[in-house]
Every structure is written in C-alpha cells, then in structure tokens.
Amino acid sequence: VQLVESGGGSVQAGGSLRLSCAASEDTYRGNTMAWFRQVPGKEREGVAAIYTVVGYIKYADSVKGRFTISRDNAKNTVYLQMNSLKPEDTAMYYCAASVGYAGTQWPVQAKYRYWGQGTQVTVS
Numbered sequence: 001v002q003l004v005e006s007g008g009g010s011v012q013a014g015g016s017l018r019l020s021c022a023a024s025e026d027t028y029r030g031n032t033m034a035w036f037r038q039v040p041g042k043e044r045e046g047v048a049a050i051y052t053v054v055g056y057i058k059y060a061d062s063v064k065g066r067f068t069i070s071r072d073n074a075k076n077t078v079y080l081q082m083n084s085l086k087p088e089d090t091a092m093y094y095c096a097a098s099v100g101y102a103g104t105q106w107p108v109q110a111k112y113r114y115w116g117q118g119t120q121v122t123v124s
Contacts, residue, residue, distance in 0.1 A: 008119030021095030037091035046107030
C-alpha cells in the first residue's frame with residue numbers, strides 16, 4: 001500500500017477537519033501530491049496540490065481561503081487542513097501522487113499514478 005489517508009469524519013458546518021496522507025518514500029519523493037474529492041454521480045475534482053520538492057501549491061477556487069495543503073518531507077506525509085467547512089464539501093476525499101511535477105495540470109486525474117483508498121468527509 002503506497003498511500004494511506006486518515007482524518008475524515010462528520011462535522012457541523014463551520015467546523016474543521018484535518019486529513020493526512022502517508023506515502024511510501026518512492027511514491028512521495030519528487031512528485032506532486034494532491035487531494036481530490038468525489039460525490040456519488042459526479043466526476044472526481046481536484047481540491048489542492050503540492051509539489052514535494054519546492055512546495056508549489058495550488059487550490060481549487062471553491063476551497064481557496066478555507067483549505068490549506070501542507071507537507072512534512074521527513075514523514076512523507078501530506079495534510080489537508082479544512083476550515084469553515086460547508087455542506088457542499090461533503091465527499092469522499094482521495095490522496096493522489098503523480099510522477100514528477102504536475103504543474104498546471106494538477107487537477108487532471110490522469111496525471112496521478114497512485115491513489116489512496118479514500119476517506120469520507122461529511123458536513124451537516
């Protein structure tokens with residue numbers, strides 16, 4: 001198993017959650033790590049991404065100012081701090097790792113080779 005997510009759960013609107021994604025070293029090093037989310041019946045969408053080498057960070061417009069992606073290179077772990085959660089943030093959240101730098105294509109699923117099993121976030 002190369003990507004393991006944790007930290008999902010249920011929270012009231014306005015609350016916060018922190019997701020973690022622990023990766024194997026070869027999955028993490030030199031790649032772009034991202035969080036995607038998916039609601040049943042809808043396409044998976046990119047939420048945030050970070051390049052593990054220089055911390056290049058990108059966010060979807062829908063989460064800017066509320067979500068923060070960060071990394072701990074010593075632990076090969078990426079985090080997603082989610083504040084001011086809204087009911088529309090309810091989804092299954094997936095961690096993903098590309099091979100190399102994703103750049104402007106960071107929201108494109110096909111850029112990511114490795115995926116976690118997902119962790120459910122429910123905001124009521």
